[in-house]
Amino acid sequence: MRDWQVWITIVALALATCITRGAFWLVGHHVTIPKRVQEMLRYAPACALAAIIAPDLLLGSGGQLALHPSNLKLVAALAATGYYLLRRNMLETIIFGMLFFTGLRLYLP
Numbered sequence: 001m002r003d004w005q006v007w008i009t010i011v012a013l014a015l016a017t018c019i020t021r022g023a024f025w026l027v028g029h030h031v032t033i034p035k036r037v038q039e040m041l042r043y044a045p046a047c048a049l050a051a052i053i054a055p056d057l058l059l060g061s062g063g064q065l066a067l068h069p070s071n072l073k074l075v076a077a078l079a080a081t082g083y084y085l086l087r088r089n090m091l092e093t094i095i096f097g098m099l100f101f102t103g104l105r106l107y108l109p
Contacts, residue, residue: 076104079100080094083097
């Protein structure tokens with residue numbers, strides 16, 4: 001790809017992002033979302049996060065279910081979940097989970 005093509009692609013993607021996100025600001029107050037839809041949208045971020053994270057935690061390299069103690073990601077996620085249940089602080093939980101996972105990777109064969 002030539003340099004000008006890269007820049008045109010970057011500008012086009014930036015415009016597409018601004019238009020799709022800005023449309024809600026421009027016409028958002030004119031559109032009313034039903035109460036039931038608003039209630040369902042509350043759970044969208046958690047569902048999207050679960051859809052991204054769950055396969056990474058539960059599946060091994062071959063795509064098969066890996067629920068054994070040698071699955072370090074799953075062990076670290078369980079430890080982080082326990083930490084969250086004790087402390088109820090999301091930022092500390094993220095830091096703890098990453099440190100725990102890093103420690104497992106460095107010190108276990």
